Amino acid sequence: MSYLTISRRAALIGGALAVAAPAIIASTTKAQAAGSDLPMRALAQFSVGDMKITVIDDLLFTVPTAIFGANAPEGSVDALFAKYGLPQESANVQGSVFLVETGDAKVLIDTGMGDITLPDAIVDNGRLFAGLKAIGVSPEDITHVFLTHGHYDHIGGVTKNGAPCFPNAAHFMSQIELDYWTSAPGTEANFENLMLSYGNDKLNPIKNQIQIVGDGDDIVPGITAIAAPGHTVGHMAVMLESNGEKLLHLIDTSVHYIVGTNEPTWALGIEQDPAAALETRERLFGKAADENLMVAGYHFPFPGVGRMSRTEAGAFLYTPVSVA
Ligand SMILES: [Zn+2]
Numbered sequence: 001m002s003y004l005t006i007s008r009r010a011a012l013i014g015g016a017l018a019v020a021a022p023a024i025i026a027s028t029t030k031a032q033a034a035g036s037d038l039p040m041r042a043l044a045q046f047s048v049g050d051m052k053i054t055v056i057d058d059l060l061f062t063v064p065t066a067i068f069g070a071n072a073p074e075g076s077v078d079a080l081f082a083k084y085g086l087p088q089e090s091a092n093v094q095g096s097v098f099l100v101e102t103g104d105a106k107v108l109i110d111t112g113m114g115d116i117t118l119p120d121a122i123v124d125n126g127r128l129f130a131g132l133k134a135i136g137v138s139p140e141d142i143t144h145v146f147l148t149h150g151h152y153d154h155i156g157g158v159t160k161n162g163a164p165c166f167p168n169a170a171h172f173m174s175q176i177e178l179d180y181w182t183s184a185p186g187t188e189a190n191f192e193n194l195m196l197s198y199g200n201d202k203l204n205p206i207k208n209q210i211q212i213v214g215d216g217d218d219i220v221p222g223i224t225a226i227a228a229p230g231h232t233v234g235h236m237a238v239m240l241e242s243n244g245e246k247l248l249h250l251i252d253t254s255v256h257y258i259v260g261t262n263e264p265t266w267a268l269g270i271e272q273d274p275a276a277a278l279e280t281r282e283r284l285f286g287k288a289a290d291e292n293l294m295v296a297g298y299h300f301p302f303p304g305v306g307r308m309s310r311t312e313a314g315a316f317l318y319t320p321v322s323v324a
Helices: 003-020 065-069 076-083 128-134 175-181 191-209 274-290
Strands: 043-048 051-064 090-102 105-109 144-146 170-173 210-212 218-220 223-227 236-242 245-249 294-296 305-310 316-320
Touching (some): 043 236, 043 245, 051 065, 051 128, 051 236, 065 090, 105 218, 144 218, 144 223, 170 175, 170 191, 175 210, 245 274, 274 316
Parallel strands (some): 144 170, 170 210, 245 294
Antiparallel strands (some): 043 051, 223 236, 305 316
């Protein structure tokens, strides 16, 4: 089954879910164009040492739960969601962007959906810009943009109609990701090629200005890129460290807060390298648990900040914490 096939099904499911979640969608109307002047939905602010973090809720999808366990035994994905009292057919997935203010730097960790629209979005997405506006930060104020990987929901807001959305910012990405997502998409109508066409559209206009980062490189002092391959081949996580405090941003190491943690061996349907993704989950979740680090997940329920611990079954438990 192709992801596009699943997505069409999910679009139908999305209508039903929207009814079940009025509090989340109350402030939105479908008439507005995504990525334009949408209202802000939610933001949270907290600190890591001397760093000021603002988490901005950018997007909301509905995803068929089957995609979370592409290699899982028949029925086991439904059973896991049922165990946690969650709907078994589809899951709501948010996406939140971190703005990190440290010293004179204003650093964005990814850029949300921008003006990209998908059929399975529950509401119009690309709310990063409304969130920035709400805290008095203009796109021109952003000094650094770190693109953790090339998926559309992370690079959608980096350019619009070929122009950079953050014109004064230095942009950073891994070499592998930049090369892959600016390579020519194939002609077959599948989801990977659709994602590649978004990559070309959003990244080619700034390709020559993007600075390459590798494992352990700092974007600015205290914001460090961490190799986290698997979800995509050059996917990166981020360590924030200031004044003795740390937060490990897992980005898309696990897209669902229950699945990747409880069942780290289960592959996400769009994962480029499942074996590497498993190794990354075990390495980063284990580090977070053993060092009792604050963690964040780009797609974890807003604001997506919590702690990781090890379970007796040899897996992991994500526990959200209140930060704002
Ligand atoms: Zn993502």
